[in-house]
Amino acid sequence: MRFGDLLSLVLYNLGRRKGRVALTTLGVIIGTAAVILLVSLGLGLQRNATSQLWGISDLRRIEVYPNYGGGEGGPMAVVIEPGGKGGTSGGQKLLTPAAIEEIRALEGVEYAIPRNWVRVSAVLKVGRLENYPSLLAVDTDDLAIFDYPLEAGTTRLERGTAIIGSWAARQFYDPRQRPGQEPPPQPELLNQQVRLVLQKWTQDGQVITKTVNLRIVGILAESRSEADGALFVRMDEATAWEEWARGQRINRNREGYNMLVVRARDPDKVLELADQINAMGYMASTPQSFVQGINNFYLVLQLIFGGVGAIALLVAAIGIANTMTMAILERTREIGLMKALGATNRDVLSIFLGEAAGIGFLGGLGGVLIGWLGSAMLNVVAVTYLSSQSQGGAPMTAATFTPLWLPLFALAFATLIGLISGLYPALRAATLVPVTALKYE
Structure with a gap:
């Protein structure tokens, strides 16, 4: 048929x-x-x-943190392994310079850049206006490597310059403002000189301040991340500020860094790369795992x-x-x-x-x-x-x-x-x- x-x-x-x-x-x-x-x-x-x-989030990004898994010496009892790698008697793994080079050598890593929260009490001042942004130090000359969206200016970080997040750029206030008084307009920050007043306290409770002049060279657009409320500065300058606050030099081979930002070349290899870093003893997380x-x-x-x-x-x-x-x-x-x-x-x-x-x-x-x-x-x-x-x-x-x-x-x-x-x-x-x-x- x-x-x-x-x-x-x-x-x-x-x-x-x-x-x-x-x-x-x-x-x-x-x-x-x-x-x-x-x-x-x-x-x-x-x-x-x-x-x-x-x-x-950038789904090729991996955030690596030190592993402070406490041993007999306590959570911060640090020893130095041969060759300068960070470690502890309790199996701690610190993000020392040698450890960072080890992670950079992994196949599929595009870059690995240390990033630190600057542990110094500081206030940002423009004239009479004040602001309290989070201080983020990055070990790079160009913030564009993190793919943060830029609203104005440049992402280049040179000595004496800073880049501010979108939320932090709009949070200036007048501490001497009276009740009912009209709030002052937000300052124009781009290419303007600002004062970062660092503070530390002596043993008898006296406040010692140090003023650092910075020029705002870039303003980031909103990204709904930690960058919105941050002031980005160079790692070498932030390290000097922390050393001033502590009164002693910082040895990165002993203390390491707070965090390492790793980016994979291939988004399909991100989870595999994160597993390799975790297997090395560090703590790695990536938005890819959430996806x-x-x-x-x-x-x-x-x-x-x-x-x-x-x-x-x-x-x-x-x-x-x-x-x-x-x-x-x-x-x-x-x-x-x-x-x-x-x-x-x-x-x-x-x-x-x-x-x-x-x-x-x-x-x-x-x-x-x-x-x-x-x-x-x-x-x-x-x-x-x-x-x-x-x-x-x-x-x-x-x-x-x-x-x-x-x-x-x-x-x-x-x-x-x-x-x-x-x-x-x-x-x-x-x-x-x-x-x-x-x-x-």
């Missing part, structure tokens, strides 16, 4: 029982629409979560959502099998006549499988359309509602997301479900004995 003849016969037979076929197709429509709508919801939530994380956790969570969620839709399709499959079984009972004599006229078992099997697959295909087509429209409507309603309830942070741009492969997969799956559901009734029809079928009442 030619394909064209088979197709026309299948369409004719489906049209003979419009009501029954429509009700059976409705079950497939509901199941397919449920699959598309629920999986689209899971994909949309995953896409929204990961897109916000991409906006916050992996988010993806794993939403993958499970999509499987659950898809399973709910698959249950609806399973119920529809039972309906298709029942419809095809009833069709065989009603058309037994017709099957016997077809065989008597020369139709083979394969021809009969093809006809009934075609009808079952046709029901699945029509239901899948309707389900794809309804699921896509439902996804779009849910998207509009959810985004509108959540935007009205938002109390800050990045707004949700999409509650659902329907990739091209999803409706194509749903349509093919619905057709396959119909084909499988009609397999037993079709085999039963194909194996009918013509004489017996013609005698059937």
